[in-house]
Amino acid sequence: MSQAILDQLKEGVVNYDEEAVITAANEALAQEMDAHSAIFDGLVPGMVEVGRLYEEQEYFVPEMLMCADAMYAGLNILKPHMKKKEGSANGVVVMGVVQGDVHDIGKNIVRMMFDASGFEVHDLGRDVPLDKFVEEQLKTDSNLVCLSAMMTTTMVGMKEIIEKIKEKNPKCKIMIGGAPVTEDIASRWGADGYARDANNALKDAINMISSLKSIS
Amino acid sequence: MHTMTSRERFMAALNGQSVDRLPVISVCQHATYDQMEQLNSAWPDAFHDAKLMAKLASGGQSILGFDAVRVPFCQTHEAEAFGAVLKYGGKLGLPSVDIHPYHIGDTIDFPADFLSKGRIPALLEAIRILKRDVGDQVIVMGGIIGAFSIASLLFGVTDYLKASFKKPSDLVPYIELCERAGTTLAKAMIEAGADVIVVEDMVASMDMISPKIYRTLAWEYEKDQVEALSVPTIIHICGKTDPIIVDIAKTGCAAISVETTVNIPKALENLQSEGLTTPLIGGVDPVKTLFTGQPEDVKYEVRNAIAEGLSMISPGCSVPPATRTANLRAMVDTAKEYQA
Numbered sequence: 001m002s003q004a005i006l007d008q009l010k011e012g013v014v015n016y017d018e019e020a021v022i023t024a025a026n027e028a029l030a031q032e033m034d035a036h037s038a039i040f041d042g043l044v045p046g047m048v049e050v051g052r053l054y055e056e057q058e059y060f061v062p063e064m065l066m067c068a069d070a071m072y073a074g075l076n077i078l079k080p081h082m083k084k085k086e087g088s089a090n091g092v093v094v095m096g097v098v099q100g101d102v103h104d105i106g107k108n109i110v111r112m113m114f115d116a117s118g119f120e121v122h123d124l125g126r127d128v129p130l131d132k133f134v135e136e137q138l139k140t141d142s143n144l145v146c147l148s149a150m151m152t153t154t155m156v157g158m159k160e161i162i163e164k165i166k167e168k169n170p171k172c173k174i175m176i177g178g179a180p181v182t183e184d185i186a187s188r189w190g191a192d193g194y195a196r197d198a199n200n201a202l203k204d205a206i207n208m209i210s211s212l213k214s215i216s
Numbered sequence: 217m218h219t220m221t222s223r224e225r226f227m228a229a230l231n232g233q234s235v236d237r238l239p240v241i242s243v244c245q246h247a248t249y250d251q252m253e254q255l256n257s258a259w260p261d262a263f264h265d266a267k268l269m270a271k272l273a274s275g276g277q278s279i280l281g282f283d284a285v286r287v288p289f290c291q292t293h294e295a296e297a298f299g300a301v302l303k304y305g306g307k308l309g310l311p312s313v314d315i316h317p318y319h320i321g322d323t324i325d326f327p328a329d330f331l332s333k334g335r336i337p338a339l340l341e342a343i344r345i346l347k348r349d350v351g352d353q354v355i356v357m358g359g360i361i362g363a364f365s366i367a368s369l370l371f372g373v374t375d376y377l378k379a380s381f382k383k384p385s386d387l388v389p390y391i392e393l394c395e396r397a398g399t400t401l402a403k404a405m406i407e408a409g410a411d412v413i414v415v416e417d418m419v420a421s422m423d424m425i426s427p428k429i430y431r432t433l434a435w436e437y438e439k440d441q442v443e444a445l446s447v448p449t450i451i452h453i454c455g456k457t458d459p460i461i462v463d464i465a466k467t468g469c470a471a472i473s474v475e476t477t478v479n480i481p482k483a484l485e486n487l488q489s490e491g492l493t494t495p496l497i498g499g500v501d502p503v504k505t506l507f508t509g510q511p512e513d514v515k516y517e518v519r520n521a522i523a524e525g526l527s528m529i530s531p532g533c534s535v536p537p538a539t540r541t542a543n544l545r546a547m548v549d550t551a552k553e554y555q556a
Contacts, residue, residue: 057459060426062381065374100309105374127303127312152502153245153310156536179423179455180503180533188508 006042013046016066018073025077035081094136095146096124098157103150134164149178159189217556222283222354237555239283239528240548243473246535251275266341277354281548284355287342294397295369297333316372340408347409358405362417363395363437395437414450421455439467465494474498475532480524495527502531511546518550
């Protein structure tokens with residue numbers, strides 16, 4: 001019975017069908033299904049499938065955005081019912097799009113995955129001054145900072161942010177992402193993770209969350 | 217073969233004629249802090265002041281040794297003319313759209329006196345200055361933004377991309393309006409002396425949309441624009457444009473600017489099988505190679521690009537402003553090794 005609901009949640013996300021997700025999420029609560037399980041075994045696998053479809057160029061960014069809307073529709077219903085400790089990665093993440101850049105799609109997709117996993121998210125938005133990342137990291141003592149840039153002209157600001165944060169807090173993990181970012185650059189600049197596009201960001205965020213989960 | 221002038225070389229390459237060596241240009245923005253310092257013309261003043269804009273752009277020839285110069289540096293003139301509020305990035309960065317002026321569904325009128333809006337008069341004046349000062353030696357390129365991309369700046373890209381999938385017909389009137397804006401600007405640039413128009417349609421990238429949406433909402437307007445302009449048009453779209461390379465060529469554009477992620481031999485093969493001879497421009501990765509690499513890395517990429525059959529050498533996208541001059545010059549030095 002509950003498997004059917006999980007499937008509906010997953011399919012609803014994949015088919016960007018907000019109504020179907022809302023119905024399934026309410027049904028999950030009505031059946032007293034564990035909210036954590038509904039999110040992690042229903043919505044999240046849906047988003048993973050979306051990532052696969054994106055990779056195979058069956059889906060593109062517009063579809064991914066609509067799937068994200070469907071996922072949020074489910075999250076809004078299920079999250080208030082998640083028991084405090086359970087499943088929470090207890091992580092704190094600071095994220096934003098670097099100065100001069102207003103392309104926030106990838107960042108928003110990653111944010112959603114952090115929201116889903118119970119992270120405390122400090123989203124600085126787009127076009128964020130470089131020092132703001134450093135300040136916010138110190139203020140929140142976050143375990144993770146995610147920097148995003150879509151333009152070749154703006155991404156280079158990331159290098160400075162990484163240096164400054166690592167200097168003040170070497171334990172903080174930093175993930176960078178965006179179309180012009182490469183693995184080579186991420187490692188040269190001292191980032192701990194990298195994601196080229198929304199799909200990779202999604203996968204990376206999931207991996208990073210699970211690795212942080214296993215530590216905490 | 218006699219040594220060609222930059223102008224001869226550029227035009228011959230566009231027309232598929234033989235050249236003494238490949239032209240080296242930068243299709244997209246390539247102002248750098250180095251050039252700003254040497255020329256004593258820096259951002260943000262060079263975004264507003266025609267003389268400073270032209271001076272900084274002239275570095276493409278005087279400092280980098282390219283066969284063309286280009287303005288502007290940013291991608292916001294048309295959107296600004298439609299009422300988008302910009303945020304400036306000080307000395308270091310490009311202006312970006314801070315407040316998108318419209319929502320999808322709004323009625324938008326074409327701005328009367330479009331050509332006198334925002335920084336457009338300064339941009340046109342900069343082209344006149346460049347044409348006067350260096351136009352007899354190098355090609356003067358005027359850059360506009362593709363209709364599909366301007367429209368995304370009017371509404372914000374998230375809502376815009378969702379609408380492009382859900383109800384593309386809702387967007388058509390806006391994209392038509394933006395095509396008119398770009399074409400109006402391009403025609404004024406040509407009148408001011410631009411030899412070539414570059415259309416950057418960055419949001420029509422496969423990083424953003426499917427080939428299907430490209431064909432429905434971007435292609436036709438690129439084609440209309442190319443047909444409306446009296447000078448050669450280069451279309452630049454970021455990312456892996458492999459699935460639409462033939463479509464882009466079918467707009468009738470004079471050349472296509474591609475990133476290094478595009479499989480060049482395959483793209484040329486696909487074009488050829490359709491009987492198209494559209495030249496491809498590119499070969500150098502602006503971030504990995506130009507910004508973080510060494511002149512040796514640049515040489516390696518340029519040699520490879522020549523071997524693969526590109527018709528002009530250019531960074532594949534906008535050049536990060538902190539890029540060192542030595543790396544940009546290495547593009548020209550390497551092309552010169554092949555001088556006939």
